[in-house]
Amino acid sequence: MSAYVELVRAPAALTVVGDTVAGAAAAGTRLRGRARLLPLASAAFYWAGMALNDWADRELDAVERPERPIPSGRVSASAALATGVGLTAVGLGLARVGGGRRAWRTALSLAACVWAYDTTVKGTAFGPVGMAACRALDVLLGAPGRERAALPAASALGLHTLGVTALSTGEVHGTSTRIAGGALAATAGSAVLATRQRPAVRGGGRLRRAATAVFSGTYVSSVGRAQCAALREPTARRVREATKAGIHGMVPLQATLAARHGAVRAASVLVTALPLARRLARKVSPT
Numbered sequence: 001m002s003a004y005v006e007l008v009r010a011p012a013a014l015t016v017v018g019d020t021v022a023g024a025a026a027a028g029t030r031l032r033g034r035a036r037l038l039p040l041a042s043a044a045f046y047w048a049g050m051a052l053n054d055w056a057d058r059e060l061d062a063v064e065r066p067e068r069p070i071p072s073g074r075v076s077a078s079a080a081l082a083t084g085v086g087l088t089a090v091g092l093g094l095a096r097v098g099g100g101r102r103a104w105r106t107a108l109s110l111a112a113c114v115w116a117y118d119t120t121v122k123g124t125a126f127g128p129v130g131m132a133a134c135r136a137l138d139v140l141l142g143a144p145g146r147e148r149a150a151l152p153a154a155s156a157l158g159l160h161t162l163g164v165t166a167l168s169t170g171e172v173h174g175t176s177t178r179i180a181g182g183a184l185a186a187t188a189g190s191a192v193l194a195t196r197q198r199p200a201v202r203g204g205g206r207l208r209r210a211a212t213a214v215f216s217g218t219y220v221s222s223v224g225r226a227q228c229a230a231l232r233e234p235t236a237r238r239v240r241e242a243t244k245a246g247i248h249g250m251v252p253l254q255a256t257l258a259a260r261h262g263a264v265r266a267a268s269v270l271v272t273a274l275p276l277a278r279r280l281a282r283k284v285s286p287t
Contacts, residue, residue: 003074007054007083008047009287011280014273015247016046018254019135019157020142021270025263026153027143028200037098041107042138044091045114049134052084052118064172088114095141102144110137128165135161149200153257156193159186160223160253164246167230170239171287180231183242187223187249191216194256201262211259211267215252218271223249240287247286248277 004010017039024031024038031038054061054070055077062071069075075083088111095107113134121130136158143150163186166179195216199208226245230238251274258267277286 003069004083006284007069007075007080008050008087009284010047011277011284012050012247012286013043013046014277014280015250015286016042016138017273018251018258018270019138021263021266022153022157022254022257023139023142023150025258025261025266026139026150026197026200027146028149028261029143029146030263030266031142034098037094038103038142041091041094041098042141044087044094045107045110045138048084048087048091048111049114049118051080051087052115053122055080055084056118056122084118099141099144103141106137106141106144106147110134110141113137127169128162131165132158132162152193152197153261156190156197156257157250157253159193160190160246160250162186163190163227164243164249167227167239167246168243168287170234170236171243172236174236175230175234175239177231177234180227180234180239180242183246184224184227184231187220187227187246190253191220191256194219194253194260197257197260199261207264208259208262211264212256215255215259215267215271219249219252219256222252243287244281244285248274248281251277 019042020038021031054068058070058077061068066072070077070080092104092107092111096104113130117127117130117134121127136154139154139157140147140150163183167175167183169175170179195212223245226242230242251270255267255270258270
């Protein structure tokens with residue numbers, strides 16, 4: 001079981017469940033009733049993507065990361081592929097039950113995007129764009145029928161993901177200052193997009209602005225500090241640290257978006273997952 005937990009980077013799913021929360025808040029709705037299954041669908045798609053990632057990279061990992069579950073022999077390649085297929089099916093089912101036909105259509109696009117990234121796009125110049133599209137679609141999954149209203153929030157998460165994914169390509173051999181600088185610029189752009197959006201609901205202006213400022217400040221400081229270190233010293237170690245910070249930084253960014261649109265309570269609940277995600281990352285790396 002521990003090998004499968006490592007295969008899917010199980011604790012890292014704590015950083016993805018807030019996508020649909022942010023999408024719903026941006027659309028002016030809340031996740032109630034069956035819609036509460038949508039964050040679980042996001043987690044299933046995330047775990048599916050991680051399993052497929054290691055299945056597709058099994059030959060490369062045998063050289064660069066032989067300790068990973070597949071090259072070490074703890075999980076077979078066929079079992080990893082079956083895990084990816086099964087979790088994709090679970091994600092589609094949860095999306096259909098939780099959000100109806102419209103959410104299911106978005107989930108189909110998300111599943112196709114995840115599979116395309118892991119099996120075709122990853123490792124090419126379009127890799128970061130493909131991953132950004134996956135994350136943006138995951139945000140839209142939380143706004144079935146109101147996807148247009150959630151597009152700005154999806155753009156903020158997508159831009160952040162673009163920078164983190166581009167930077168993560170240097171986890172083994174290091175990166176260039178150009179890529180590290182681009183990731184830092186993406187973080188700044190995401191913060192601007194998240195805090196300048198027009199609120200989806202009225203009322204609670206003072207609390208909403210205060211919460212947005214706190215969460216956005218947490219996002220910029222935690223992610224930006226690590227990316228600045230990678231910019232000064234673009235070694236593999238610094239890149240891995242910045243990548244982890246970028247993955248965990250999804251949570252305060254999601255909270256920023258939720259608070260900006262009036263879902264302050266939901267945003268506060270989201271950020272409680274951040275310390276736990278960081279603690280678990282010491283045992284199971286999210287990268």
